[in-house]
Amino acid sequence: MIPSAGRPVLTAQAMRAAEAAAMAAGTTEIALMRRAGEGIAQAILRLAAGRPVLVLCGPGHNGGDGFVAAAALRRQRQPVRVAAFGEPRSETARWARSLWDGPVVSWDDVAPAPVLVDAIFGTGLSRAPDERIMTVLRRCADAAILRIAVDLPSGIESDAGRLLADVPAFDVTLATGAIKPSHLVQPAARCVGQVRLIDIGIPIGGGARVASLPRLPHPDASSHKYSRGMVAIVAGAMGGAAELAATAALRAGAGYVLHLDDRTGVALGPNAIVRRSYTPESLTDNRIGAIVIGPGLGRDDTARARLGAALGSGRPLVIDGDALRLIEAMALADHIGVKILTPHGGEFAHMFGDSDASKPERARKAAAATRSVVVFKGADTVIAAPDGRTIFFPPASPWLSTAGTGDVLAGTIGAMLAAGLDPLEAAEAGVWLHGEAARRCGAAFIADDLADALSAVRG
Numbered sequence: 001m002i003p004s005a006g007r008p009v010l011t012a013q014a015m016r017a018a019e020a021a022a023m024a025a026g027t028t029e030i031a032l033m034r035r036a037g038e039g040i041a042q043a044i045l046r047l048a049a050g051r052p053v054l055v056l057c058g059p060g061h062n063g064g065d066g067f068v069a070a071a072a073l074r075r076q077r078q079p080v081r082v083a084a085f086g087e088p089r090s091e092t093a094r095w096a097r098s099l100w101d102g103p104v105v106s107w108d109d110v111a112p113a114p115v116l117v118d119a120i121f122g123t124g125l126s127r128a129p130d131e132r133i134m135t136v137l138r139r140c141a142d143a144a145i146l147r148i149a150v151d152l153p154s155g156i157e158s159d160a161g162r163l164l165a166d167v168p169a170f171d172v173t174l175a176t177g178a179i180k181p182s183h184l185v186q187p188a189a190r191c192v193g194q195v196r197l198i199d200i201g202i203p204i205g206g207g208a209r210v211a212s213l214p215r216l217p218h219p220d221a222s223s224h225k226y227s228r229g230m231v232a233i234v235a236g237a238m239g240g241a242a243e244l245a246a247t248a249a250l251r252a253g254a255g256y257v258l259h260l261d262d263r264t265g266v267a268l269g270p271n272a273i274v275r276r277s278y279t280p281e282s283l284t285d286n287r288i289g290a291i292v293i294g295p296g297l298g299r300d301d302t303a304r305a306r307l308g309a310a311l312g313s314g315r316p317l318v319i320d321g322d323a324l325r326l327i328e329a330m331a332l333a334d335h336i337g338v339k340i341l342t343p344h345g346g347e348f349a350h351m352f353g354d355s356d357a358s359k360p361e362r363a364r365k366a367a368a369a370t371r372s373v374v375v376f377k378g379a380d381t382v383i384a385a386p387d388g389r390t391i392f393f394p395p396a397s398p399w400l401s402t403a404g405t406g407d408v409l410a411g412t413i414g415a416m417l418a419a420g421l422d423p424l425e426a427a428e429a430g431v432w433l434h435g436e437a438a439r440r441c442g443a444a445f446i447a448d449d450l451a452d453a454l455s456a457v458r459g
């Protein structure tokens, strides 16, 4: 299960705007901080299970959340100590500090506790924290049994997944009000541990959210193989990759999978795959709900001609692997029709160049420029639509880093597209099913196992 599935993902600026809108509607900043701090205290109480807690508080509202939480914990007789770096910087932060009636330990001399709560910096972090701050944080984190971050581990910038310092790994991060991009984008995402959302009762929305499993079409008494979705896989130089994509499309629920190649007698995958010789005309069959092109396609003239025919076919496309190396981003902008691109980091950089922008920004820009849904793959897969909608995935199994898993994903997305999901939903459902199949496969699986596991997760 993905925690926070479907929830909005807000940048620091969007979070401040949501907070400002709530205040314009009558809520006060103090009320918001009280809700945040008390929600955090409840979570800490359960997690600490009676073990002593140390709260490290910063000068802003993240520190304010820490003071409110510490005061609430003390009221509930939970052993808790507080150390603070700097004086509170706002009225609301001063109010929070005034709630704490215990001692505030001197920063550099603070003794660690079994449970560490980092409330030093959150979404307001604007530059690398002073090493004096990070040294204490790391020392206390090293000595703790359980490390809990309030909103974000200190040293993480909120929007792009960037680490501004050497940030220790946390076990749990309590996100206040909304999930932030850096909970999900690497390298920051590997420091946050399990992310839990603390509701502070303000309405949030926007076009970015955590992935969830879309409703998948199910066969009924009137279904037949074409109505379940027909997927054409265009093969090429490396037959095995296309076989994996074809197997995955079938196991993800497609009713008919057509494997188009010009080699005869090469049948590595299931007998249920229909094998025909490739001709450009074979792609124009209007029963085809999705063409998958790229896995094992090669990069020679034959591959180029097949890609041209797929683009000219008018059928919805999943463009992966070698096809992403052959195609020009500019050519896609002029192509009218449904297309989903599935680049990993190298393919993405080849098509769109390198950039300092964040992964979600790069994905959105690429989607708009190519008028495609872009599945920017990796340990932190992000999907963007041309209209700017963005879907973030929590980290999937690291065992996915093996040859052929991308081919399986392309076939899975093809099956979703052919089943009638809209392109963004098809991409989301495909990445979800792929990640869930990987989870079930456990360790050291191979791409063939992953394709086979899709039947069980298709649900």
Ligand SMILES: NC(=O)C1=CN([C@@H]2O[C@H](COP(=O)(O)OP(=O)(O)OC[C@H]3O[C@@H](n4cnc5c(N)ncnc54)[C@H](O)[C@@H]3O)[C@@H](O)[C@H]2O)[C@H](O)CC1
Pocket: 015, 016, 018, 019, 032, 033, 036, 037, 058, 059, 060, 061, 062, 063, 065, 089, 120, 121, 122, 123, 124, 125, 126, 127, 128, 129, 130, 150, 151, 152, 176, 177, 200
């Ligand atoms: N936005 C909301 O709806 C709510 C947010 N809450 C919590 O508030 C923080 C964000 O608070 P903010 O005061 O904006 O920022 P920080 O506490 O992260 O700290 C910023 C503070 O520190 C200064 N600063 C920034 N970078 C550095 C640095 N490298 N070194 C030293 N000082 C630095 C900066 O000038 C500010 O004064 C959010 O994460 C939530 O935890 C509440 O939950 C209520 C609702």
Ligand SMILES: [K+]
Pocket: 062, 118, 119, 120, 121, 122, 149, 150, 151, 152, 153, 154
């Ligand atoms: K923090």
